[in-house]
Amino acid sequence: MRDLPWPARVYLVAVIAAAAALIGHSAIVSGPLVAPEKLDILLVLGLLFLVCESMPTLLNVEQFAVSVSFSASLAAVVLIGPEGAALVGLTAAVSVRPGLPLIKRLFNGAQFAVCGYASGWVYEWLHGTVGVPRVNEFDSLIGPYAAATAVFVPLNIVLTLTMISLATSVRATEVPLRGMVQFLLSYLGYGTFGLLVAGLWATVQSISAVLVLLPLFVARWAFGQYHAQQRSYDATIAALCQAVETKDYYTRGHCTRVSLASSMIAEEIGMRLERLRAIRYAGMLHDVGKLGVPTKVLQKDGPLTEGELAAIQLHPMRGLEIVRGIGFLDEAYAGIMHHHERHDGTGYPMGLAGDEIPEFAKVIAVADAFDSMTSDRSYRGARPVEVAVEELRKCSGTHFDPVMVAAFIRALERSPWQPPRRVEAPPPDAAEATIKDHDDPTMPIQVVSGP
Ligand SMILES: [Fe+2]
Numbered sequence: 001m002r003d004l005p006w007p008a009r010v011y012l013v014a015v016i017a018a019a020a021a022l023i024g025h026s027a028i029v030s031g032p033l034v035a036p037e038k039l040d041i042l043l044v045l046g047l048l049f050l051v052c053e054s055m056p057t058l059l060n061v062e063q064f065a066v067s068v069s070f071s072a073s074l075a076a077v078v079l080i081g082p083e084g085a086a087l088v089g090l091t092a093a094v095s096v097r098p099g100l101p102l103i104k105r106l107f108n109g110a111q112f113a114v115c116g117y118a119s120g121w122v123y124e125w126l127h128g129t130v131g132v133p134r135v136n137e138f139d140s141l142i143g144p145y146a147a148a149t150a151v152f153v154p155l156n157i158v159l160t161l162t163m164i165s166l167a168t169s170v171r172a173t174e175v176p177l178r179g180m181v182q183f184l185l186s187y188l189g190y191g192t193f194g195l196l197v198a199g200l201w202a203t204v205q206s207i208s209a210v211l212v213l214l215p216l217f218v219a220r221w222a223f224g225q226y227h228a229q230q231r232s233y234d235a236t237i238a239a240l241c242q243a244v245e246t247k248d249y250y251t252r253g254h255c256t257r258v259s260l261a262s263s264m265i266a267e268e269i270g271m272r273l274e275r276l277r278a279i280r281y282a283g284m285l286h287d288v289g290k291l292g293v294p295t296k297v298l299q300k301d302g303p304l305t306e307g308e309l310a311a312i313q314l315h316p317m318r319g320l321e322i323v324r325g326i327g328f329l330d331e332a333y334a335g336i337m338h339h340h341e342r343h344d345g346t347g348y349p350m351g352l353a354g355d356e357i358p359e360f361a362k363v364i365a366v367a368d369a370f371d372s373m374t375s376d377r378s379y380r381g382a383r384p385v386e387v388a389v390e391e392l393r394k395c396s397g398t399h400f401d402p403v404m405v406a407a408f409i410r411a412l413e414r415s416p417w418q419p420p421r422r423v424e425a426p427p428p429d430a431a432e433a434t435i436k437d438h439d440d441p442t443m444p445i446q447v448v449s450g451p
Pocket residue numbers: 286287315339340438439
């Protein structure tokens with residue numbers, strides 16, 4: 001708790017107090033929270049909630065997870081009312097998740113209890129009948145149940161995202177809107193399973209919960225595995241990136257920024273979702289071939305010999321050799337291999353021109369040059385964004401593909417670029433600073449003839 005910033009602590013206490021107040025108020029006003037004949041329903045749904053909650057799917061935001069447990073909570077809204085739904089939600093506090101701090105357990109339990117109670121209240125307010133529904137009652141349940149789901153899911157997301165915002169450096173507004181909409185819609189869809197559990201209860205009692213939620217749980221678990229795999233891919237790429245950037249003090253963060261700028265261009269030209277992931281990887285790894293270039297060449301002060309220039313110009317090929325065995329990179333290979341081709345055919349390594357250049361490479365070329373110009377280098381300070389954009393415009397049609405330049409400029413108008421912070425001079429013992437940057441179109445590398 002002491003690790004949390006004070007606004008997060010206040011918020012945590014407020015959510016827990018709200019849950020305690022709602023449950024306490026109901027206990028005082030209406031006596032037992034759940035009628036004795038409904039205790040079996042509470043037990044089954046509570047157990048199911050606990051199982052689902054114990055195997056959540058991690059969000060892409062570190063340390064936070066989601067689960068399909070709320071379907072059980074929504075079934076409780078129909079079968080045992082708001083108090084029962086709140087009690088089912090409370091079981092999140094005792095989920096089997098080793099290492100989960102008590103604070104997070106309390107917050108999870110409290111926020112699920114608040115959501116369960118609020119959705120149950122809306123359900124009753126709209127005259128939804130609490131209890132095991134009979135066949136002829138089912139139609140009249142749908143409206144109030146839909147309203148209860150429409151309250152539970154967004155409230156759950158808002159309560160969780162607020163905590164994430166207050167407890168970490170991740171702002172709720174930084175969560176991509178498209179991802180949020182998909183997330184919300186899929187959860188509203190999962191909400192219908194709660195109604196199915198309630199509807200089947202009259203026929204098969206407690207088995208209904210297992211019949212409906214088990215397949216859903218398995219599907220969700222498989223989805224979680226897929227996300228775990230994606231996270232391991234991301235970690236692999238990040239490790240390779242880090243290895244490249246340790247060779248050059250001044251290019252730290254360059255891979256990530258090129259990846260971001262490449263994604264902006266790719267989205268602007270309407271690339272499909274699966275290609276967006278590949279181009280993100282390509283941006284991260286575009287210079288991985290630098291690992292195969294001698295550090296003394298990369299860091300050389302002054303003009304390069306022809307042999308040294310050839311070694312640098314070999315880095316796209318070396319990059320391809322390094323990542324060739326990584327199966328999930330797909331089109332990223334083309335981006336890595338050809339990111340120094342030029343639209344007019346004077347680039348390297350193949351001297352491709354115009355439409356011969358793969359689309360990924362055209363995108364990365366623009367992103368790479370832009371970030372290089374707007375970042376500090378040992379031989380010059382960062383250029384303002386406007387100057388870099390002007391340079392891109394100037395080189396459009398010669399160095400860069402005009403379509404990509406135009407797309408990037410449009411994307412920048414919509415989402416202004418945040419240039420990296422000023423780079424302080426490297427400490428004396430870490431003087432790994434490349435003197436010239438092969439990505440910077442305004443500072444061509446000088447070559448002297450010789451070995
Ligand atoms: Fe490069």
